[in-house]
Amino acid sequence: MNTITDAQLIDFIYREAELIDALQLQDWEALFTDDGHYWMPLTHGQTDPILQGSLMYEDKMLLKIRVERFFGKRTFSQQPHTRCHHLLQAPRVIARDDTAGTYRCRTAFHYVETRLDEQSLFAGWATHDLVQQGGQLRIQLKRVDLLNCDAALPNIQLFM
Amino acid sequence: MGRYANNPAAIRALVRESEVHKDTYIDAELFELEMEHLFANTWVYVGHASQVPNKGDFYTTTVGTEPVVMVRHSDDSIRVLFNRCPHKGVKVAAETCGNTGKFFRCPYHAWTFKTDGSLLSIPLKKGYENTGLECCEASGGMAAVQAVHVYRDFVFCRLNPEGVSFDAFFGQSLSTIDNMVDRSPEGKLQIVGGVLRYINRCNWKMLVDNQTDTTHPMVAHESSAGTAAAAWAKAPPGTPKPMAVEVFTPFVSPYEFFEEMGIRVWPNGHGHTGVGKSIHSDYSDIPGYQEAMVTAYGEERAHAILSENRHNTIYFPNLTMKGPVQTMRVFKPIAVDKTLVESWAFRLVGAPDLLLERTLMYNRLINAPTSVVAHDDTEVYERAQEALHSRGRDWMNLCRLYDAGEPRDAAHFETNGTNELQMRNQMRAWAHYMTVGMSEQPQGSAT
Numbered sequence: 001m002n003t004i005t006d007a008q009l010i011d012f013i014y015r016e017a018e019l020i021d022a023l024q025l026q027d028w029e030a031l032f033t034d035d036g037h038y039w040m041p042l043t044h045g046q047t048d049p050i051l052q053g054s055l056m057y058e059d060k061m062l063l064k065i066r067v068e069r070f071f072g073k074r075t076f077s078q079q080p081h082t083r084c085h086h087l088l089q090a091p092r093v094i095a096r097d098d099t100a101g102t103y104r105c106r107t108a109f110h111y112v113e114t115r116l117d118e119q120s121l122f123a124g125w126a127t128h129d130l131v132q133q134g135g136q137l138r139i140q141l142k143r144v145d146l147l148n149c150d151a152a153l154p155n156i157q158l159f160m
Numbered sequence: 161m162g163r164y165a166n167n168p169a170a171i172r173a174l175v176r177e178s179e180v181h182k183d184t185y186i187d188a189e190l191f192e193l194e195m196e197h198l199f200a201n202t203w204v205y206v207g208h209a210s211q212v213p214n215k216g217d218f219y220t221t222t223v224g225t226e227p228v229v230m231v232r233h234s235d236d237s238i239r240v241l242f243n244r245c246p247h248k249g250v251k252v253a254a255e256t257c258g259n260t261g262k263f264f265r266c267p268y269h270a271w272t273f274k275t276d277g278s279l280l281s282i283p284l285k286k287g288y289e290n291t292g293l294e295c296c297e298a299s300g301g302m303a304a305v306q307a308v309h310v311y312r313d314f315v316f317c318r319l320n321p322e323g324v325s326f327d328a329f330f331g332q333s334l335s336t337i338d339n340m341v342d343r344s345p346e347g348k349l350q351i352v353g354g355v356l357r358y359i360n361r362c363n364w365k366m367l368v369d370n371q372t373d374t375t376h377p378m379v380a381h382e383s384s385a386g387t388a389a390a391a392w393a394k395a396p397p398g399t400p401k402p403m404a405v406e407v408f409t410p411f412v413s414p415y416e417f418f419e420e421m422g423i424r425v426w427p428n429g430h431g432h433t434g435v436g437k438s439i440h441s442d443y444s445d446i447p448g449y450q451e452a453m454v455t456a457y458g459e460e461r462a463h464a465i466l467s468e469n470r471h472n473t474i475y476f477p478n479l480t481m482k483g484p485v486q487t488m489r490v491f492k493p494i495a496v497d498k499t500l501v502e503s504w505a506f507r508l509v510g511a512p513d514l515l516l517e518r519t520l521m522y523n524r525l526i527n528a529p530t531s532v533v534a535h536d537d538t539e540v541y542e543r544a545q546e547a548l549h550s551r552g553r554d555w556m557n558l559c560r561l562y563d564a565g566e567p568r569d570a571a572h573f574e575t576n577g578t579n580e581l582q583m584r585n586q587m588r589a590w591a592h593y594m595t596v597g598m599s600e601q602p603q604g605s606a607t
Binding site: 040042043050051052053054055056057059061062064065066068069072074075076077078150151152153154155156157 | 352356357358359380382383386387388391402404408500505513516517520521523524528529530532536538539540
């Protein structure tokens with residue numbers, strides 16, 4: 001197991017957000033482990049993604065479907081495409097286990113999604129559970145806690 | 161001066177046999193009249209008894225655009241109050257839910273009200289001595305909605321004190337609620353898991369129309385459900401079918417499937433798709449569930465309950481339900497071009513957790529602000545809301561499988577699942593409940 005520095009973890013998180021903003025979504029989805037999940041809880045402090053409602057709780061298969069659909073020819077709600085922008089506060093490494101090669105980072109963010117003349121601003125915190133696999137960092141779980149997760153929301157079409 | 165207020169003939173003329181005038185979706189005056197008449201003359205869903213299990217428990221919501229609070233009164237009955245202090249008009253209960261104890265207290269001047277709405281106390285009461293307050297409207301406290309009906313824990317109200325009775329309004333359509341409740345081995349539902357709330361920038365009726373529109377899924381949802389079906393087709397043989405694939409793929413069933421699925425309409429604008437079978441018919445068995453149902457109801461009855469797999473049931477005007485997956489949506493009108501969707505989930509009390517897992521997965525995959533299925537629906541609603549303003553055409557078409565002899569008041573009627581009959585049924589009810597009791601002012605008589 002290579003030693004991973006805080007700077008490498010932080011750089012990974014910036015790069016992950018850049019991939020989404022650049023709509024390199026296949027490359028982004030490939031960052032997840034085979035059993036990885038993208039989770040957007042419906043309430044603050046939520047601990048259960050299965051028997052409580054969530055805005056999203058997607059495994060790798062669902063993420064692949066979502067990404068493939070985004071570029072599909074018959075995806076009418078993506079003609080034209082949605083664009084997005086992440087503004088990240090400096091990520092903090094809040095837990096690490098070098099022996100197991102697992103790390104947890106927390107990042108406050110502002111996220112903007114836009115399509116046609118509409119633009120929406122979201123704020124929240126991302127928690128990344130990262131794991132070292134075959135010398136690469138991978139996302140085991142990306143948890144996105146929206147500040148207004150319980151509000152009446154507009155469509156959210158991309159990834160925070 | 162509007163064109164439609166006090167002009168029932170003009171309103172009725174918006175609904176032809178198989179066409180609806182665009183104004184019903186884009187005219188702000190008609191929206192105001194809907195709030196004043198349609199949402200007051202009909203029985204509108206308020207909430208579920210499981211949200212207010214204990215005395216003093218309350219839940220705040222809207223009926224049409226009017227704020228109300230549903231509360232468990234000291235006698236254990238459920239009351240619905242207009243959520244407005246009679247003093248200065250402040251909304252009394254602000255939280256979505258909570259327990260108010262024995263009384264509500266207005267945050268402005270501390271007037272208090274019993275949970276039936278009656279005025280309990282006013283600070284510095286001597287200031288009202290000999291003022292005639294007892295003759296003022298305010299002495300009546302928070303106004304209570306008089307027509308409230310709880311049916312198997314579903315709470316409905318009719319804002320107008322007079323009007324059609326609950327039983328006459330819903331008739332046999334209550335069988336959808338019955339089936340969902342009966343799917344619990346204990347005959348009991350609980351609202352759980354939180355509510356998904358999202359805004360569509362379109363008229364509320366577009367969402368209602370869409371519920372029984374069975375010729376759009378294979379078109380609008382090809383991008384999502386079709387992609388899921390294609391991904392599943394590439395899975396190695398023997399791979400267990402994921403729950404999400406079971407949820408997605410029926411949306412891209414062929415036209416013939418939806419034709420055979422059937423549609424049933426009831427009077428007063430209610431109806432449902434999926435008479436004999438539906439997109440919810442072929443979900444995997446949940447271990448332990450069948451056994452619990454047979455134990456509770458016996459073999460024959462359990463089989464009958466679980467064989468009823470209705471797709472979407474419309475409770476006109478703005479409630480829709482999916483019994484076989486235990487989900488429910490309320491389409492809350494906000495403005496002529498703005499609607500709040502609320503997606504609710506039910507637990508079948510006494511059933512395995514895996515059913516609730518499927519219910520919650522269904523809601524977030526299909527009926528959520530983050531749903532790739534809902535995104536394509538929203539897209540067409542919002543395009544329609546914009547393009548209906550075109551002067552090129554004035555009417556929306558509801559002609560599919562129209563028959564001049566189709567029944568208007570039959571207790572129930574079943575037909576081809578791609579018939580747009582339910583949309584016509586809704587709009588016929590719309591014209592009726594918009595205009596019943598509306599006073600008619602002679603037009604152009606004042607000179």
